[in-house]
Amino acid sequence: MTNKKKYIIANWKMNFNVHEASVYAHKLMAAVKGHRDVEVVIAPTMLALQSISLQLDHRTFKLASQNLYWRDEGAFTGEVSARHLRGVVSYAIIGHSERRYTFHEQPKDTGLKVQAAVRNRITPILCIGETAVEREAGETKMVLHDQLIAGLHNLTTEDMENVVIAYEPVWAISNGRDFGAHKTPTPHDIQEATEAIRSQLQDLFGKKTAQQVPVLYGGSVSHANAQSYLSVRGVDGLLVGGASLKLEQFTTIIEAAHSSARKERKA
Numbered sequence: 001m002t003n004k005k006k007y008i009i010a011n012w013k014m015n016f017n018v019h020e021a022s023v024y025a026h027k028l029m030a031a032v033k034g035h036r037d038v039e040v041v042i043a044p045t046m047l048a049l050q051s052i053s054l055q056l057d058h059r060t061f062k063l064a065s066q067n068l069y070w071r072d073e074g075a076f077t078g079e080v081s082a083r084h085l086r087g088v089v090s091y092a093i094i095g096h097s098e099r100r101y102t103f104h105e106q107p108k109d110t111g112l113k114v115q116a117a118v119r120n121r122i123t124p125i126l127c128i129g130e131t132a133v134e135r136e137a138g139e140t141k142m143v144l145h146d147q148l149i150a151g152l153h154n155l156t157t158e159d160m161e162n163v164v165i166a167y168e169p170v171w172a173i174s175n176g177r178d179f180g181a182h183k184t185p186t187p188h189d190i191q192e193a194t195e196a197i198r199s200q201l202q203d204l205f206g207k208k209t210a211q212q213v214p215v216l217y218g219g220s221v222s223h224a225n226a227q228s229y230l231s232v233r234g235v236d237g238l239l240v241g242g243a244s245l246k247l248e249q250f251t252t253i254i255e256a257a258h259s260s261a262r263k264e265r266k267a
């Protein structure tokens, strides 16, 4: 698992309007050097994607949508399709717990969205993770299993070359407080979950794919804990919510990924 690229993904959720997003993106471009060992991705409001895509230096960071709709076009009021996003974003966050629990997105929908992304040459970042109640009931592995089966439905081993998985325990996401007790997982918790994810990927797509697919961690990542999460065996990067809204904190997290990639290169 060494010498793999690290991913640092900023999920801005419904924060920053178009102007604020553009100002931040410019500051980030000035603060961060593009590096092939670390892929920095930002997911601003859907409205800002087009303008930032025209302004940004794609070597410094890439863009992601926070969602998409799986049908390419038609009478789907208020939706934005993967076909519309094609050429604008490189990635799409799919199945985020806020989509699943606030907007009642069903497992079947996440699978269709992942397929739509792949079909439109957008790399899906499939978010999976258990709630506090599921964890307490000892169902973590089963939930991860079911969400992976549904989310990766109909994909081939070749498709999996452009898929990223993010393990995001709902109880660890900053606003997860709304869904019950909020805690921070230990490195051991994360390692256990990422191992379960890779073992499931191995059953579905074979050993090589299981080792190659980037598996990220997300949930209350901060500039203070990023390094420790990045050192968890099997974790290839971080999905950052709240801390990505503060440029200084976010650049510290990117720095942590650089140093972690450097260490692995030397090992």
Ligand code: PGA
Pocket (backbone or CB within 6 Å): 011, 168, 172, 173, 174, 175, 218, 219, 220, 221, 239, 240, 241, 242, 243
């Ligand atoms: P958080 O959000 O870092 O604010 O906990 C992570 C996420 O929701 O992806």
